[in-house]
Amino acid sequence: MRLDKYLKVARISKRRAIGKELADNQRVLINGRIAKPSSEVKENDILTIYFGQKELTIRVLMLAKQVSKQQANLMFEVIEEKKREEDA
Structure with a gap:
């Protein structure tokens, strides 16, 4: 599955264009x-x-062409989510 499509289907980004x-x-x-x-x-x-x-690290658990909003969070597991420091 294409990266931009995955980000949208998994609801990591709201629109494919954002991905x-x-x-x-x-x-x-x-x-x-x-x-x-x-x-x-x-x-x-x-x-x-x-x-x-924000830096988000995830593991892809499942690929699907379409999923419901409730099932979207089953497509990945969050490994790490952290706030990044700005370079001075």
Whole structure:
């Protein structure tokens, strides 16, 4: 599944365009490597996403084309969520 689509379906980003923009700006890593919006996401991949001052690290548990809002949080497990320090 494409990265931008996964971020939307899992409800990590509200819209696919936001997931695409995050990846275009090199703010998403898949298994430690910078990802493009078209990068393939597989089960057990580790995604690191940088939202402003927040850093979210998740493990992909499941891929699905569509899920309900309640099931979206079953698609991933949060490994770490932290606030980033700004570089001085």
